[in-house]
Amino acid sequence: MLYRKLGSTGEKVSILGLGCMHLPIINGQYNKVDTNRAISLIHKAIDNGVNYLDTAYPYHNGQSETVIAEALKGGYREKVFIADKLPSWLIQKRTDMDKYIEKQLERLQSEQIDFYLLHSVKADSWSNLESLGVLEFLDDAVKDGRIKYTGFSFHGEIELFFDVIDSYNWDICQVQYNLVDENYQAGKEGVRYASSQGVGVVIMEPLRGGTLVKNVPPEVQEIWDESVVKRSPVEWALRYLWDQEEVDVVLSGMTTLKDLNENLGIAEQGLTNTLTSTEKEIIKEVRTAYKGRKEIDCTQCGYCMPCPSGVNIPANFEQLNHAYMFQDVGNSRMNYYMLLKEGERASSCIGCGDCEKLCPQMITIQKSLKKVRETFEK
Numbered sequence: 175m176l177y178r179k180l181g182s183t184g185e186k187v188s189i190l191g192l193g194c195m196h197l198p199i200i201n202g203q204y205n206k207v208d209t210n211r212a213i214s215l216i217h218k219a220i221d222n223g224v225n226y227l228d229t230a231y232p233y234h235n236g237q238s239e240t241v242i243a244e245a246l247k248g249g250y251r252e253k254v255f256i257a258d259k260l261p262s263w264l265i266q267k268r269t270d271m272d273k274y275i276e277k278q279l280e281r282l283q284s285e286q287i288d289f290y291l292l293h294s295v296k297a298d299s300w301s302n303l304e305s306l307g308v309l310e311f312l313d314d315a316v317k318d319g320r321i322k323y324t325g326f327s328f329h330g331e332i333e334l335f336f337d338v339i340d341s342y343n344w345d346i347c348q349v350q351y352n353l354v355d356e357n358y359q360a361g362k363e364g365v366r367y368a369s370s371q372g373v374g375v376v377i378m379e380p381l382r383g384g385t386l387v388k389n390v391p392p393e394v395q396e397i398w399d400e401s402v403v404k405r406s407p408v409e410w411a412l413r414y415l416w417d418q419e420e421v422d423v424v425l426s427g428m429t430t431l432k433d434l435n436e437n438l439g440i441a442e443q444g445l446t447n448t449l450t451s452t453e454k455e456i457i458k459e460v461r462t463a464y465k466g467r468k469e470i471d472c473t474q475c476g477y478c479m480p481c482p483s484g485v486n487i488p489a490n491f492e493q494l495n496h497a498y499m500f501q502d503v504g505n506s507r508m509n510y511y512m513l514l515k516e517g518e519r520a521s522s523c524i525g526c527g528d529c530e531k532l533c534p535q536m537i538t539i540q541k542s543l544k545k546v547r548e549t550f551e552k
């Protein structure tokens with residue numbers, strides 16, 4: 175296993191982290207973790223050098239945290255860092271923060287959480303948490319030892335990312351970043367900025383929820399196949415990330431020993447600056463091929479905004495485009511409901527037509543929003 179220094183913390187973390195949101199389950203029931211299989215998976219990962227476990231309050235309805243606690247008995251706890259997260263959406267007052275972290279420490283049977291992140295920071299959750307004093311809460315929890323390091327996981331726009339990074343002395347951030355999404359949410363710019371500020375960078379969704387390896391579109395597969403160096407889509411996706419020195423840990427939500435073995439093998443090669451210019455060119459071609467599958471030619475310029483009715487026009491088109499690019503309506507529908515507030519969704523369009531005069535791409539916005547509605551809301 176290769177290790178990197180995590181931002182300014184100085185901690186040496188494995189470049190591969192175990193995301194514990196897709197542990198083995200019984201009879202396809204997400205809330206029933208198969209404890210024995212999950213523990214063997216966690217042990218095998220740690221025995222092979224993985225020292226970063228990522229969990230969160232809602233994963234497996236709380237069982238991710240309790241199974242980790244079981245797995246770390248008998249000397250394993252000292253070998254790993256646990257990253258856990260404050261469920262931002264459940265916080266209505268300052269005392270809720272203390273209530274949830276106490277519950278999490280209890281579930282983890284641990285006296286300290288190594289990395290405690292604000293879960294899923296986006297515009298609304300950030301302003302709520304900030305106004306309720308979350309930064310003072312983090313200061314207090316570090317001071318009294320409930321947590322060692324602070325961080326946040328992010329799902330907002332890049333401008334917000336800069337604001338959040340500049341608002342506090344964070345130890346780490348966790349962002350969605352992969353070979354196609356270089357300019358989505360925090361993206362490449364955010365990753366570079368965080369790293370330049372000494373904030374450790376943890377990557378989630380390196381395979382875009384699996385979409386970069388399942389259902390690979392034929393035009394993308396053709397490009398991979400033409401490469402002289404033969405790699406699986408998983409290997410390309412992980413090597414792309416580990417090649418960058420700003421990236422510290424890449425999380426993978428592994429379910430089976432097969433997934434784990436595959437990722438462990440790839441991690442052996444995960445050194446920085448090892449991809450050749452030809453290999454980087456291939457990745458660029460793949461990115462272009464994915465982008466060519468966009469359904470709507472929206473550049474996300476935002477000239478059509480603000481919509482008097484509150485519709486977040488570019489965000490709606492972004493999710494529709496993702497559904498087409500990655501042939502995955504399910505995942506995009508989930509993001510549509512998770513990332514857009516009700517009033518921002520396509521169904522809030524009242525058909526005034528104001529936006530269409532402003533779009534440099536001449537997109538028939540109302541018609542396209544109808545397509546968004548039909549795709550996600552039916």
Ligand code: SF4
Binds near residue numbers: 525529
């Ligand atoms: S047509 Fe719909 S999306 Fe466009 S500005 Fe009017 S309400 Fe907003």
Ligand code: SF4
Binds near residue numbers: 471472491534
């Ligand atoms: S103006 Fe057109 S291209 Fe720009 S964000 Fe709006 S819909 Fe997209």
